[in-house]
Amino acid sequence: MQRYFINTSAIKQNQVIISGQDYHHIKNVMRMKPGDRVLVCTEKENSYLVEITGFSDNKVILTIVEERNEQVELPLEITIAQGVIRREKTEEVIRRISELGANFYLPVMMERSLVKIKEQDQKKTNRYQMIAKEASEQSQRTRIMKIEEPVSFDKLLASFENYDLCLVAYEKLSQAKDYNLEKNLRSFTGKSIIVIIGPEGGFSPQEIKLLQNTKAKFVGLGPRILRTETAPLYVMSVISYQFEEGETDEN
Amino acid sequence: MQRYFINTSAIKQNQVIISGQDYHHIKNVMRMKPGDRVLVCTEKENSYLVEITGFSDNKVILTIVEERNEQVELPLEITIAQGVIRREKTEEVIRRISELGANFYLPVMMERSLVKIKEQDQKKTNRYQMIAKEASEQSQRTRIMKIEEPVSFDKLLASFENYDLCLVAYEKLSQAKDYNLEKNLRSFTGKSIIVIIGPEGGFSPQEIKLLQNTKAKFVGLGPRILRTETAPLYVMSVISYQFEEGETDEN
Known part of the structure; x- marks a missing residue:
């Protein structure tokens, strides 16, 4: 599944807003539509499964489906x-x-x-x-x-x-x-x-x-x-x- | 030290003859002269320290100085x-x-x-x-x-x-x-x-x-x-x- 790194500040309650290059990637490169899902990871190493709700003003609006508990980083x-x-x-x-x-x-x-x-x-x-x-x-x-x-x-x-x-x-x-x-x-x-x-x-x-x-x-x-x-x-x-x-x- | 792979057949007693691309590499790329030394390895994984004796007819003539005992290959x-x-x-x-x-x-x-x-x-x-x-x-x-x-x-x-x-x-x-x-x-x-x-x-x-x-x-x-x-x-x-x-x- 496609994965994007975001700042915690992009999360407001259960909503995530993605703009800039990642917006471009989701909309024009991956050509995703509302209902499609991606993973987002924050700088605090939290990761969430999210679903696209819609697009507006060069932004993708996504809703958090669930938090993921991934252990893929080295213990060092x-x-x-x-x-x-x-x-x-x-x-x-x-x-x-x-x-x-x-x-x-x-x-x-x-x-x-x-x-x-x-x-x-x-x-x-x-x-x-x-x-x-x-x-x-x-x-x-x-x-x-x-x-x-x-x-x-x-x-x-x-x-x-x-x-x-x-x-x-x-x-x-x-x-x-x-x-x-x-x-x-x-x-x-x-x-x-x-x-x-x-x-x-x-x-x-x-x-x-x-x-x-x-x-x-x-x-x-x-x-x-x-x-x-x-x-x-x-x-x-x-x-x-x-x-x-x-x-x-x-x- | 520069290293070349040769066939055992290129060794005659204590002399080694190198031709082809490796000749070109020794003479024109490395610009080596008589007296310079290189390592040669055979397909039987023997390796020798050799010294350039001279050049003739698109060939380098080298003399074996000593056999080397190298253990650089995996045991598998x-x-x-x-x-x-x-x-x-x-x-x-x-x-x-x-x-x-x-x-x-x-x-x-x-x-x-x-x-x-x-x-x-x-x-x-x-x-x-x-x-x-x-x-x-x-x-x-x-x-x-x-x-x-x-x-x-x-x-x-x-x-x-x-x-x-x-x-x-x-x-x-x-x-x-x-x-x-x-x-x-x-x-x-x-x-x-x-x-x-x-x-x-x-x-x-x-x-x-x-x-x-x-x-x-x-x-x-x-x-x-x-x-x-x-x-x-x-x-x-x-x-x-x-x-x-x-x-x-x-x-």
């Missing part, structure tokens, strides 16, 4: 921090990790990033956010992954105190300590994880040195070398497997 | 069987699952495939095979994922006897039995797994019915709906995690 908060990469690759990563349940995507300006970006590029961030929204709708999530503004490497390091676990995806395992991803995930009992992934050219020696002086743990992602745009998909898939698959064991 | 044989999807999506899947260690990619003609293809399209298969080769080189594998010719659904079902475990990725869990992926993988002690993934529109009811009458087990890939091109990446990532990460536990 996952941030993927990645060295800035080319736009098309960034878009692919955002699309896939939105599907796979990530909560935040944080572009980090790293030494070997081939693309230099401005710290503030609201237009680009908005575009990325739109991709995350669409992917969240399609994968039937109740929450949209948030795209953060790009930060410097120093700011990334300073943010580590906000996370229960910091993982660095690092292919040169012989130089790393404590690198087993499974061991780190299996023993994890906290709430928030940040995973740091290098750009196309990998981390610079200086960045590795800085990371080694933090609480971050270095982990490998299997014995093969993954591209920077594949690494986040590996990480998100195994986090889902570790923390969501196990739960259904008794069923 | 994994076949990803997927409903035929659009060419660009197929290419992306092939690229990513090559990196992630898959051994065979089998396109299957399914009812809801939006693309109709000829059973034999050697040109397309060759192109896909080239993408798999490049991705295998870049991820530093010792083996190239093989692209199979597309098969009918009936042929797919008939092939199940060749696999120790057949898994069907199915989002509608309430209709499925025995759907826990982790349980199926954790208890697996065989050698070969085939994972069947639907096209964009999913399996048809008829296909599900046919699959239910086989030894295949239905599994979910987390609680969110994944696109058909994301599902193989999820599967390959968790197979690596389950069968490769654990092994390094004692290190």
Whole structure:
């Protein structure tokens, strides 16, 4: 069933008003009619089955049929921090990790990033956010992954105190300590994880040195070398497997 | 280090001869000179460090420096069987699952495939095979994922006897039995797994019915709906995690 993200403020008693792009999508793309039903999710992760009552003034008016109790979000908060990469690759990563349940995507300006970006590029961030929204709708999530503004490497390091676990995806395992991803995930009992992934050219020696002086743990992602745009998909898939698959064991 | 796949027949005593596209790549793309070193892997999964001795007649002549003992391949044989999807999506899947260690990619003609293809399209298969080769080189594998010719659904079902475990990725869990992926993988002690993934529109009811009458087990890939091109990446990532990460536990 088609799914739209709305603000709680769009709900008045048992009525929902949708305008803007989603109005356009419902009316002109999906060509829905009164009586048709969709799902709406709020920023508070409540979701409702709603039925179209009518259209007026570039708005769709819908009536709540019932509240849904969906459990499709990871039981953890996952941030993927990645060295800035080319736009098309960034878009692919955002699309896939939105599907796979990530909560935040944080572009980090790293030494070997081939693309230099401005710290503030609201237009680009908005575009990325739109991709995350669409992917969240399609994968039937109740929450949209948030795209953060790009930060410097120093700011990334300073943010580590906000996370229960910091993982660095690092292919040169012989130089790393404590690198087993499974061991780190299996023993994890906290709430928030940040995973740091290098750009196309990998981390610079200086960045590795800085990371080694933090609480971050270095982990490998299997014995093969993954591209920077594949690494986040590996990480998100195994986090889902570790923390969501196990739960259904008794069923 | 740059890596090339060769046939064992290209090795004569301690000398290796490379011609064709790889010759072009070494000489004109990488602009290598005598004394430069690369890695070569044979179809028997032997790999060697070799040094360029010289160029002649559209050939590179290299000398074996040493045999390498690399363990970068999964301890299992994994076949990803997927409903035929659009060419660009197929290419992306092939690229990513090559990196992630898959051994065979089998396109299957399914009812809801939006693309109709000829059973034999050697040109397309060759192109896909080239993408798999490049991705295998870049991820530093010792083996190239093989692209199979597309098969009918009936042929797919008939092939199940060749696999120790057949898994069907199915989002509608309430209709499925025995759907826990982790349980199926954790208890697996065989050698070969085939994972069947639907096209964009999913399996048809008829296909599900046919699959239910086989030894295949239905599994979910987390609680969110994944696109058909994301599902193989999820599967390959968790197979690596389950069968490769654990092994390094004692290190």
